[in-house]
Amino acid sequence: MNTKTSWEFGTRQVVFGAIGAALYGALSYVTNSLFPLPAAGNVTFRPAVAVLIFFGVAYGPWVGLLAGFIGNTLGDALSGWGFYWNWSLGNGLMGMIPGLVMLAITNYKAQADIIKAVLWGLGGAAVGMLVASLTEMFVGGIDLKTALVGYFTPSFIGNAVVIVILLPILMIAFAAVASSRGR
């Protein structure tokens, strides 16, 4: 399934970047409109984040970056939020950073590889949401405390819960699909 280098950008990355972006947008739309998950305070749970991290882990950093950036931009534009470049960038980073571990994942069913992917996914969520929250200080004029407590903490906690629960399930399911395809 892996390419020779993490940073290759060919047909495979174009297609899976587009599929990742479309899945991210579609799943966000469906889960928001049909059965929004309950939230506590500002914490929201977006199951689509696990799909984004999965695409980064499985297909590399370019795919994660494109899926996060384009998926978030499309979703925001179609639902009327507008274009918040810093949150699209944050989502792109959230998908890109787990992509850096792609070459180190050899068996999607192995516990060690799953833990590795989850940890990189959490790192991606931390960096992505931190960048988006801190840039909000310049874009939205908020102070550092609001950026960290009001924006970063709830978005990171919500994403982390989703990643820890859903990413291992996606990876195990993908192992079966990948072996049956022989790629």
Add this chain to the structure above:
Amino acid sequence: MLVTWKYRPRNTFIQSLDPRTRLIFLGCVIFALTIPEIWDYRIIIPLFIISLTLLVMSRIEWKDIKRPLLFIFILVFFIVGLNGMLSGRGGPSSVLDPNSPVIFTVPLKIPGTDWGWSVPVTISKLWFSITQIFRMLTMALLAIPIPYTMDPNIYGTAFKRMGASDKVSFTMDLALRFLPTFVRDFNITLDAQRARGYEIEKLKGGIAEKIRRLAPFIIPVVMQSTVTGEEVIDAMDLRAFGTGPRTWLKSDLKYAFRDYFIISIGIIIFIGCCALKWGFGIGGFFIPDFFTNYFLG
């Protein structure tokens, strides 16, 4: 199989425009509202009227557009509007002005107990909520008609002719084409799981259990998409994507006078909003006197 948006050719002014013109105009309005952070109703309401006019001019049949409009209205009024009114979050920090007069309080208590708290709804929060609703509708009403009035075959070409690289253009093209397909696939999977007795809306247990039990809904679509992706890659590789002449470019787009006119309006809107906000300090959040007087007499 790819599902497309319900695009059909119509003899309208909107569809006579070059697709790039519409994307550039949409971008100009979105950037005008979000980059200089416009929250002034005197700017937002005229832009809302322009968006509404363009939506009406696109002459999309009600049966086609009622579902996305309903979704947007539920999102904007009941989720964003209520959230803005109660929390005041999602906008400038001045919305949370502690000196703003309280109109009423909303008691949020755990049923059967006295535990909870009262959320004050201030004039500032209420006006912010109304402004936020119109601001979001302005952008959404411009974006909604695009999939219904723009030929899906032209997405990639439009991005390419706007200066994006082949690969980025084709990524955007594929993403826009796959989006309705995956929405359909999620709905089919949901129906299939319901037929097996899976009541996804009545998930029991804690939040972790609720997220875990979404897996039967998410996994089939995501895994099928990876298989579809391999087939699309094979098809593109067989056509030597990225190695030679761009056979996927469908037509040669040309700007007409009307395109230059609309693009000019878009640029004027963007530059005007930036100049008003950064040059004259107009466009930030404020509560008009008539609104305050309405509540304070």
